[in-house]
Amino acid sequence: MGCRMCRKWEYDIQEKAWGAPSLSQWESAITGLGEMTQGRLQVNFAGGEPLCREETLPLIVHTANCGMDAQLATNGLLLNEDKARELGRAGLKNATISLDGARSRTHDFLRGRPGSFEGVMRAIDLLTRFAPDTEIDLNTLICGINLEELPGLVRWAANDGRINAVGFQAVTHPFSAPLLERWYESPRYSFLWPRDEPRMEAILDELRELAKGNGIRLGFIKNPPVQFKVYKRYFRQPEEFVKRDGCHLMDALNITPEGEVRICFEQPALGNIKEKKIEEIWFSEQALKVREAISVCQRNCQAMVNCNFDGEKEYELG
């Protein structure tokens, strides 16, 4: 892929530099997560593209065996009949497929690869037929290029009958790209930013109405309706957006391809599952220090508009 809103693919292809954990180290970390949470956890396999990694399937099986729900975030391109059957048999609870436009031209442009849209449609078909117990969600970027297509995309998905839900994320600083102040004005990324403010507001209002269940099933859009108000403010004033109560990512647990455990990718790692058990890492001195740093982080972090969104009261809505 060559996604235009994320440069992670440039990093992921440098696999030789990783030193990834072994399968048993990954399994041990997942077992630990299950024990720490009494199985009340959803484990999300994300990337890059997790189906590029041969450990993904056995780890989905292991997650299900530990009593937890496994979710796969995928572009769908590597799915075929066998892989869809294997995922279904593995107990995959949810496949979330990225779809960034209602038209193939839009999705293929944003993903940087012709045929990507067709690949998503094929993936939906394969999972429906060969992994019937796996829910299919869509994950969709909100950006300047696809804005006009978004209400239509939701209505199509809601009426299609095979899709469980659609979740939206506003475009933010491209992942894994060098930090750029006012990135949305840079020649490389400015096309991603919604420039027509009245249209941006009208579309986000329309999505908000759909999220309230007006015209489609309530809950079909995973974002709470108020999040579209927050997106409007963010697109109007990206530099001034402030979340009132600071960072709420205190308990987000990410494990990188190298095995590093991180809460925030801008803060140091808590430890590495190649060296320690996940339980030790999560309750370590280093974890306390990182949480302290997070609690006082003053960065006007754009991740806050999307990640772990937790309601109206904590955001200053204009």
Ligand code: SF4
């Ligand atoms: S940069 Fe700061 S505000 Fe953003 S997720 Fe990290 S700790 Fe939270």
